Amino acid sequence: MKKLYVIVPTVATVAFAAFVYWTAAPNPWRTLDCTTNGSNQCEVHHTAMEKKKVAVIYGLMAPEAWLRNHLRKEINYLSFSRMAKKEFPHARDIVFGGCEISNTSPASAYLYVCPQCVDALATKMEVSFEQ
Numbered sequence: 001m002k003k004l005y006v007i008v009p010t011v012a013t014v015a016f017a018a019f020v021y022w023t024a025a026p027n028p029w030r031t032l033d034c035t036t037n038g039s040n041q042c043e044v045h046h047t048a049m050e051k052k053k054v055a056v057i058y059g060l061m062a063p064e065a066w067l068r069n070h071l072r073k074e075i076n077y078l079s080f081s082r083m084a085k086k087e088f089p090h091a092r093d094i095v096f097g098g099c100e101i102s103n104t105s106p107a108s109a110y111l112y113v114c115p116q117c118v119d120a121l122a123t124k125m126e127v128s129f130e131q
Contacts, residue, residue, distance in 0.1 A: 026056060026097070026107035034095065034111040042090055042114035049090055049112035056097040056109050087124070088117035 031053070040049050084091070095109040 026058065026101060026105040027103055028107045030104065030106040032056060032095065032106040032109035034109050038112060040112055042112075042117060044087065044089060045114055045116040047114060047116055049114045051110055052093070052113045053108050053110055054093050054095055054113075056095045056106050058097040058099070058101040058105065060099055061096060084121070088114075088120040090114035091117035091121040 035051055040051070041047070042049050090113055092111070093113065095111065097105060
């Protein structure tokens with residue numbers, strides 16, 4: 001007859017597992033490269049883009065709340081994102097990493113940023129502030 005062993009975690013084991021789970025942070029030495037498969041030419045403005053190192057943000061994002069805080073008015077996120085893809089697709093300065101984070105998650109990323117897209121976004125934000 002085979003013996004069945006039951007492993008009972010100790011308080012110290014559970015505390016250590018909770019510590020590791022709650023203190024998980026992105027690895028500052030890992031960088032995600034989002035430029036490997038893309039062109040360095042902006043498809044809207046037909047200019048060369050700059051390779052920029054940006055932060056990777058983790059957690060559940062609330063885009064409509066972000067827009068309300070930055071644009072100071074109610075705006076439909078879907079219509080704003082559709083307009084952004086058409087008018088200034090390479091103006092972002094962050095990368096969304098998702099909800100899961102671990103010690104192997106990258107803390108930064110490289111992506112192409114178009115200076116004219118950034119200017120177009122700034123102009124749109126100024127117009128939105130004035131309304």
